[in-house]
Every structure is written in structure tokens, then in C-alpha cells.
Amino acid sequence: MRIEIENLHVAYAGRTVVSGAGLIAADGEITGLVGPNGSGKSTLLRTVYRHLKPVAGRVLLAGTDLRRLSPVEAARHVAALPQERGGDFELTVREVVAMGRTPYKRAFAxxxxxxxxxVARALADVGMEGHTGRRFTELSGGERQRVLLARAFAQEPDVLVLDEPTNHLDIRHQVELLALLRAGRRTTLVSLHDLNAAASVCDRLHVLHDGHVVASGPPREVLRPALLAEVFGVRATVVDHPLTGDPLIAFDHRAPADGAGIPLSAPGDVLGAGPGRSLR
Structure with missing residues (x-):
């Protein structure tokens, strides 16, 4: 299912965090949100899985305003892995994953x-099928992340919303997760700090800066040295990955970008805000 965000304005803790954002997550594609800390990525995602209510604008699921759906209807269509992992569940791994079936069950069923x-398939997908009887509280951070991702898979949603899903994962499980997302071809909206991971897994990227979408397009078109300097404040060059051919960003770890910290112009003036436009 297609997700479309129209002119979204979101305030959080008394200040506007997302301002006029518009983007599309196309049916069956992996759409990435990238940007510096505080750029509004998590806030935008929270509106998609209905944790926050926008001040203005809409989030549409296949043309229907998500706010018009009941919580149960929304949960059947959209599953989320937020950065806030919740409390320590006094449940087993399997019981946590089985919570993903709740939207489909009548009370006490x-x-x-x-x-x-x-549930078994979701556990196998994240490599936790051998840990079903362990307590969630006994798991490492990476193991908890994988269990919560399995819970999202168990919802069998049309749309996955993932906020920094590779956090706490070692490199092997990061690679396995990204491969799993590519193979699933489910509509996915994901925020990632790792720009090389985003370039590898995402069909399309939206770059956020100060609450605005300042660039959109395929990773190879968006992740240009000029954008990396202006938005992220780093010197970098972009080459082809020697194994995959994906864009590979090589950062200069010895010095920041020339002019780093210079404010952006009005959204769209420099980088081209909005879906379908990108820095050239």
C-alpha cells in the first residue's frame, strides 16, 4: 500500500519539529528518511504510526486518512518499530512476538x-527461533531489537514503519535485516543514520533538515557531495561499491566540510524540496 504525507506540520514539546513535509512511500518500495539529529525524522514517523497527531496536514494510506481508521484497523495495516522500545516485558520471546497478532483477535480469543x-515464521525471519522460551528481560539490546522486529512482522502489515532498526545490531544482523527488508518488498518507511545502509537498501530517499524535506529521489541522485556538505556538514565523495555497485560514501574523517554549519536557504531554493526533486 502507498503512504502519502501531505503538508505535514507537527509540534512536539511546545515547538514545531516538522514543517510542511510532503513525501511518498510507494507501494512495495523501501523509502528512507535521512538527516542530522533533530531534523524531524522520528517525529514524522510517529505521525505515521499515530503516536503523534499533526497540527496540520495528513498521512494517507492508499488514499485514506489514517486518522479516520480505528486503532485496530490501523494496526492491521501499519506496524511500527519505534526508537522507544517500551518497558521490560515480563514475557517470553514468543509471547512478545505473539502480541503482534492482537489486531486480529477478539477479546480473550x-x-x-x-x-x-x-509467529514461528516471524521468529525465524529474525533468527530468534531458538530463543522462544527466554525472558525478554534477559536479552541483549540487539536480541531485543530482533524480537520487536519479529513482533512487527507478526502483524502482517501492509506498511512497515521502522525508526533506526539497525540500532544495537552487530554488523552481521544489520546486513541480514537489510537483506530481509529488500526481499520482503513490503511498503517500508525507514529512518537510518547510516547513509551507506540507506543507499544500499532504499529505493528512494527523503532528506530532512530542520523539519523540512530538502531533497528527494533515488539514493544515487540525492547523496551528492554538495548535499552531504550542506546538510550533514561533512566532506565526502561518492563512488561505486566494489561488491554491489551501490553508491558508497567515503567520508573525510580528518576535517569537516568547507563551510559546514552555513544555514540552508529557504526549503527548495537550494536542494529542491518535495517528492520528485533532488539536488543536481
Whole structure:
């Protein structure tokens, strides 16, 4: 299913964090949000999975305003892995993942064979099938991340919303997660700090800066040295990855970008705000 965000304005803790954002996550594509800390990525995602209510603008799911759906209807379509991981569940790994089936169950209804199959498959997808009886509280940060991702998979959503899903994962599990997202071809809206991971896994990127979408397009078109300098304040060059051919960003770790910290012009004047436009 397609997600479309129209002229979104979101305030959080008394200040405007997202201002006039518009973007599209196309059906079956992986759409990435990248930008510096504080640029509004997590706030924007929170409006998609209905944790925050926008001041203005809409989030549309296949043309329907998500706010018009009941919580149960929304949960059947959209599953989220937020940065806030919640409290320590006094549950087993399997019980946590089985929570993903809640939108499909009537009150006090038990599991059926279909639920058990979905949960088993979700655990296998994240490599946690051998840990079903362990307590969630006993897990490492990376293991918890994988279990919560399995819970999202168990919802069988049309849309996945993932906020920094590679946090706490070692390199092997980062690679496995990104491969799993590519193979799934489910509509996915994901924020990533790792620009090389974003360039590898995402079909399209939207760059946020100070609450505005300042560039949009395929990774190779968006991740240009000029944008990296102006938005992220780093010197970098972009080459082809020797193994995959994806864009590979090589950063200069010895010095910041020339002119780093210079404010951006009005959104769209320099980088081209809005879907379908990118820095050239």
C-alpha cells in the first residue's frame, strides 16, 4: 500500500519539529528518511504510526486518512518499530512476538494454528527461533531489537514503519535485516543514520533538515557531495561499491566540510524540496 504525507506540520514539546513535509512511500518500495539529529525524522514517523497527531496536514494510506481508521484497523495495516522500545516485558520471546497478532483477535480469543505459523515464521525471519522460551528481560539490546522486529512482522502489515532498526545490531544482523527488508518488498518507511545502509537498501530517499524535506529521489541522485556538505556538514565523495555497485560514501574523517554549519536557504531554493526533486 502507498503512504502519502501531505503538508505535514507537527509540534512536539511546545515547538514545531516538522514543517510542511510532503513525501511518498510507494507501494512495495523501501523509502528512507535521512538527516542530522533533530531534523524531524522520528517525529514524522510517529505521525505515521499515530503516536503523534499533526497540527496540520495528513498521512494517507492508499488514499485514506489514517486518522479516520480505528486503532485496530490501523494496526492491521501499519506496524511500527519505534526508537522507544517500551518497558521490560515480563514475557517470553514468543509471547512478545505473539502480541503482534492482537489486531486480529477478539477479546480473550486464543491462538489458532494460523497464528502459531505466523509467529514461528516471524521468529525465524529474525533468527530468534531458538530463543522462544527466554525472558525478554534477559536479552541483549540487539536480541531485543530482533524480537520487536519479529513482533512487527507478526502483524502482517501492509506498511512497515521502522525508526533506526539497525540500532544495537552487530554488523552481521544489520546486513541480514537489510537483506530481509529488500526481499520482503513490503511498503517500508525507514529512518537510518547510516547513509551507506540507506543507499544500499532504499529505493528512494527523503532528506530532512530542520523539519523540512530538502531533497528527494533515488539514493544515487540525492547523496551528492554538495548535499552531504550542506546538510550533514561533512566532506565526502561518492563512488561505486566494489561488491554491489551501490553508491558508497567515503567520508573525510580528518576535517569537516568547507563551510559546514552555513544555514540552508529557504526549503527548495537550494536542494529542491518535495517528492520528485533532488539536488543536481
Amino acid at each position: 486464543g491462538e489458532d494454528a494460523a497464528d502459531r505459523d505466523v
